[in-house]
Amino acid sequence: MSYCLYILESLLDGSYYVGSTQDLQSRVERHNEGRVKYTRAKRPWKIAYFEKHPDRSSAMKREYAVKSRKSKAYIDSLIRTSRSQSGKVTTSSPVVPAILKSYSMIAKMISSGYG
Numbered sequence: 037m038s039y040c041l042y043i044l045e046s047l048l049d050g051s052y053y054v055g056s057t058q059d060l061q062s063r064v065e066r067h068n069e070g071r072v073k074y075t076r077a078k079r080p081w082k083i084a085y086f087e088k089h090p091d092r093s094s095a096m097k098r099e100y101a102v103k104s105r106k107s108k109a110y111i112d113s114l115i116r117t118s119r120s121q122s123g124k125v126t127t128s129s130p131v132v133p134a135i136l137k138s139y140s141m142i143a144k145m146i147s148s149g150y151g
Contacts, residue, residue, distance in 0.1 A: 039095035041102065043085040043111060046078040052111050053081065054102050060086060066118040085115045 040060055044053040044067060053075050057063040064083060071075045089095035102111065 039089050041087045041089065041093045041095050042083060043099045043102070044075070044081040045084040045115075046075075047080045047082055048078045051078055052084065052108065053078075054111070055101055056089075056092070056099040058092070078143065085111075085118055 037058060039056055039058050040101050041054070041146055042060055042063070044055070044064065045051070046053070053067070055063065060083070064081065067075045067081045068079055070079060075081060087095075087098065089098060102114070105111075
């Protein structure tokens with residue numbers, strides 16, 4: 037089963053959280069339910085970026101590479117590049133979890149002035 041690197045953005049203060057998981061939808065729910073100590077204080081979170089990887093090892097290596105940059109500007113550029121290429125929150129996934137579709141629909145509604 038595939039894994040993914042993900043970047044969450046806090047809707048509270050705009051900070052980022054970088055992680056990897058096998059089940060992105062479930063993991064984001066855990067973050068937003070306050071079940072992850074590190075992200076609890078900055079809820080709610082939205083998915084800003086993700087990449088699919090064939091296995092846990094490659095997802096964790098990529099997570100380490102992103103975190104080792106220690107640069108918000110680098111993360112901003114990843115997010116900006118992925119959105120300009122696809123027009124969506126995702127980068128390279130043929131299967132988009134339902135939660136990502138929901139975020140995409142909400143973002144479109146907000147940008148069009150609905151809501």
